Amino acid sequence: MAKGRRFHNRQKSFAQKRREKSQNKEKPRTDTRQNYAEIVRENKDFEQYYKAQKICPEAEWDSMLESLKKDLPTAFRITNCSPGEAKALLSIVESKFFKELVNDQETSEEEKVAPICMPWYPERMGWQLQLSRKDIRRSQAYSKLHQFLILETAGGNTSRQEAVSMIPPLLLDVQTHHKVLDMCAAPGSKTAQIIEMIHAADSNPVPSGLVVANDVDNNRCYMLVHQAKRLNSPCAIITNHDASVMPNVLYTNEEGQKVPMKFDRVLCDVPCTGDGTMRKNPDIWTKWTPSNGNNLHGIQYRIVKRGVEMLAVGGKIAYSTCSLNPLEDEAVIQRLIVETQGAVQLVDVSQMVPALKYAPGLSHWKPASKDNLDGYNSFEEVPEKWHTQVRPSMFPTGDPSFHLERCLRLLPHQQDTGGFFIAVLEKVRPLPSEQTKIDREAAYKSNLATEQEAAANGTEEKCDVPADDGADVAEPLASSPSREPPSKKRKRQPQGFKEDPFVFFTEEEVVWPAIRDFYEISPSLPTDCLLTRCLVGKKKIIYFTSPMVKNIIQANEGNLKIINTGVKCFVRCDNKVMSCAFRLGQEGLSSLKSFIGEKRKVRVNREELITILNNSTPEHPTDLDKLRPETKQLLGRDDFGIGSCLLELQEEDLPLSIVGWRGKSSVRAYVSGNDLVHYLRLLGADVTKFEVNKFDKKKTSESELNEEDAENKETNSASADQAEGESTVESAVA
Numbered sequence: 001m002a003k004g005r006r007f008h009n010r011q012k013s014f015a016q017k018r019r020e021k022s023q024n025k026e027k028p029r030t031d032t033r034q035n036y037a038e039i040v041r042e043n044k045d046f047e048q049y050y051k052a053q054k055i056c057p058e059a060e061w062d063s064m065l066e067s068l069k070k071d072l073p074t075a076f077r078i079t080n081c082s083p084g085e086a087k088a089l090l091s092i093v094e095s096k097f098f099k100e101l102v103n104d105q106e107t108s109e110e111e112k113v114a115p116i117c118m119p120w121y122p123e124r125m126g127w128q129l130q131l132s133r134k135d136i137r138r139s140q141a142y143s144k145l146h147q148f149l150i151l152e153t154a155g156g157n158t159s160r161q162e163a164v165s166m167i168p169p170l171l172l173d174v175q176t177h178h179k180v181l182d183m184c185a186a187p188g189s190k191t192a193q194i195i196e197m198i199h200a201a202d203s204n205p206v207p208s209g210l211v212v213a214n215d216v217d218n219n220r221c222y223m224l225v226h227q228a229k230r231l232n233s234p235c236a237i238i239t240n241h242d243a244s245v246m247p248n249v250l251y252t253n254e255e256g257q258k259v260p261m262k263f264d265r266v267l268c269d270v271p272c273t274g275d276g277t278m279r280k281n282p283d284i285w286t287k288w289t290p291s292n293g294n295n296l297h298g299i300q301y302r303i304v305k306r307g308v309e310m311l312a313v314g315g316k317i318a319y320s321t322c323s324l325n326p327l328e329d330e331a332v333i334q335r336l337i338v339e340t341q342g343a344v345q346l347v348d349v350s351q352m353v354p355a356l357k358y359a360p361g362l363s364h365w366k367p368a369s370k371d372n373l374d375g376y377n378s379f380e381e382v383p384e385k386w387h388t389q390v391r392p393s394m395f396p397t398g399d400p401s402f403h404l405e406r407c408l409r410l411l412p413h414q415q416d417t418g419g420f421f422i423a424v425l426e427k428v429r430p431l432p433s434e435q436t437k438i439d440r441e442a443a444y445k446s447n448l449a450t451e452q453e454a455a456a457n458g459t460e461e462k463c464d465v466p467a468d469d470g471a472d473v474a475e476p477l478a479s480s481p482s483r484e485p486p487s488k489k490r491k492r493q494p495q496g497f498k499e500d501p502f503v504f505f506t507e508e509e510v511v512w513p514a515i516r517d518f519y520e521i522s523p524s525l526p527t528d529c530l531l532t533r534c535l536v537g538k539k540k541i542i543y544f545t546s547p548m549v550k551n552i553i554q555a556n557e558g559n560l561k562i563i564n565t566g567v568k569c570f571v572r573c574d575n576k577v578m579s580c581a582f583r584l585g586q587e588g589l590s591s592l593k594s595f596i597g598e599k600r601k602v603r604v605n606r607e608e609l610i611t612i613l614n615n616s617t618p619e620h621p622t623d624l625d626k627l628r629p630e631t632k633q634l635l636g637r638d639d640f641g642i643g644s645c646l647l648e649l650q651e652e653d654l655p656l657s658i659v660g661w662r663g664k665s666s667v668r669a670y671v672s673g674n675d676l677v678h679y680l681r682l683l684g685a686d687v688t689k690f691e692v693n694k695f696d697k698k699k700t701s702e703s704e705l706n707e708e709d710a711e712n713k714e715t716n717s718a719s720a721d722q723a724e725g726e727s728t729v730e731s732a733v734a
């Protein structure tokens with residue numbers, strides 16, 4: 001999981017960025033957030049344009065505008081970390097405890113923090129607070145609540161995500177066996193949701209489904225790494241391509257041929273003007289013009305078009321923007337339906353989210369220019385000087401068979417959210433270019449058969465081999481070269497881009513026998529799915545991927561720019577007393593624990609686990625004498641031996657597995673500080689001693705440094721601790 005070394009020379013290192021950030025915190029803040037208060041939330045052009053587009057019923061216009069001018073409430077969802085943990089967190093959110101997260105009940109407006117369950121989000125897992133992020137961050141009264149959200153988000157147990165942004169993955173209806181492509185994925189809140197859906201069947205720790213999460217921006221790809229890492233999935237691959245010319249993702253089929261993968265689900269959350277996010281980013285009020293949307297229409301169309309090319313027939317694609325503008329929304333969808341000659345069709349998703357309020361998609365809109373905000377009725381009305389910006393294909397066709405009303409436009413006042421647009425389409429048949437290819441191949445095969453028959457009969461004829469038009473139906477490719485989408489020239493990979501290799505274990509892997517024997521790993525573990533990121537030298541971290549992810553990684557060498565994959569399972573610790581050089585990694589436990597033998601597993605009860613978690617520093621571990629006699633006896637046995645082990649709580653409602661370390665006469669939990677507080681909280685223990693009130697503490701605390709990470713605004717955060725150079729023995733708790 002390391003970032004390319006050569007790349008490091010061209011960028012600031014993670015440590016350097018972190019240092020600078022910490023120093024900047026001490027300087028008086030002159031950032032945009034402060035200036036946001038001074039921004040006048042008004043733009044006459046915006047109002048005139050959107051009134052002409054009729055995106056909102058006239059009677060609701062004022063309340064929509066009023067809502068757009070207010071700060072955005074904070075939303076979060078409880079992730080599908082594991083069903084037991086998710087339920088335990090839900091009961092915390094629903095309990096009095098959550099209200100008590102407000103420090104000062106007297107002075108705060110208590111009702112503001114009562115979380116509101118979003119009725120359209122499944123299983124009560126989506127919540128909204130009547131507080132903006134700024135309210136929570138800046139007010140001492142909410143510091144406990146702030147820490148709760150930061151910590152649980154950092155541990156992957158909650159996700160702080162805009163309410164409307166949670167909708168596209170829900171409508172995609174992702175199943176655990178689906179191959180999903182997320183084309184414009186960073187910072188990755190929707191990717192995280194998709195990964196959770198792939199893992200929804202808890203009984204299968206290594207699902208057959210997978211997610212390829214892509215972004216054109218290399219730095220933002222590391223935000224994706226961070227998101228995926230929080231979820232500990234062996235089923236995610238992060239790639240770095242321009243989605244409009246994304247190469248085919250190859251895999252090796254059962255016949256040993258490399259063929260392009262056709263995805264079951266594709267998410268196109270495209271770059272957009274973002275005028276639906278004005279409540280969060282008020283500076284958009286000052287920059288808004290109709291040209292912004294016109295200029296993005298082209299790239300938005302090219303991305304979704306490429307998405308449809310990579311989609312399987314029968315598969316679904318979700319197109320979304322956080323823009324209210326029909327030029328970025330319905331006009332793109334209409335163009336797609338027209339140019340694919342109906343090979344994709346809008347799906348009626350209204351029954352999937354019955355409690356969600358939205359406006360149906362428009363079937364009429366008016367492309368506009370800066371000097372005509374009321375818009376043009378037809379291309380003929382557009383002055384020549386705007387012809388490069390306003391194109392004929394942007395005008396509505398008015399064809400009712402397109403069912404543009406099946407698109408969803410979420411208006412800010414409808415349920416106090418940001419503005420958003422979503423359309424879900426199904427690929428009902430191959431694209432015209434794909435069909436041509438299929439027909440040509442069929443003709444070629446039939447000609448070949450005739451030719452062979454003729455040859456056999458001695459009446460041979462000439463038969464032309466069909467020219468390749470570049471369409472990428474799932475035919476085998478002779479060897480590895482992939483094809484770019486039709487009529488696009490192959491783009492050169494950026495100079496200086498280099499990731500560490502993905503080196504999968506072979507049967508000769510020298511470090512494996514000691515690990516296998518120490519943890520009694522079952523032979524059913526596909527050991528060829530274990531990998532490291534170094535070709536030579538000491539292996540420090542061993543990752544695990546699903547078999548299909550491995551297949552893709554190996555089939556796409558030299559084809560795809562793969563930034564990251566795999567979940568950390570074993571970490572070198574070189575402790576002289578331990579007979580195996582690798583400890584278990586908490587991150588990989590959910591994938592690996594069913595393969596680990598009984599020898600290194602210790603059943604503990606709730607009280608014991610709380611004691612162990614509360615005494616987890618290397619300096620003050622839990623003495624074995626403090627445990628029940630049976631636990632002490634098991635851990636104290638000579639043949640148990642010093643080293644890494646698995647602590648298991650087997651409560652029906654809250655099964656937990658935690659990496660532990662058995663010392664000479666003690667035991668401790670080997671988890672990160674965030675996980676430690678999370679587990680204690682779930683177990684109902686007091687966590688106040690871990691709470692840091694940043695208002696009391698001037699010194700920059702670790703949680704403050706993590707704050708922006710949790711808010712998805714930090715870049716490169718994942719690269720540091722995933723580098724192969726990670727310190728070999730971590731302290732269990734900071």
Ligand SMILES: C[S@@+](CC[C@H](N)C(=O)[O-])C[C@H]1O[C@@H](n2cnc3c(N)ncnc32)[C@H](O)[C@@H]1O
Pocket residue numbers: 165183184185186187188189190191214215216217220241242243244269270271272299303
């Ligand atoms: C709206 S954001 C995506 C948000 C993301 N889906 C999420 O839920 O966190 C758009 C993303 O598209 C990326 N992007 C812009 N142009 C792109 C392109 N041509 N190909 C791929 N990604 C692109 C941007 O870097 C940005 O991260």
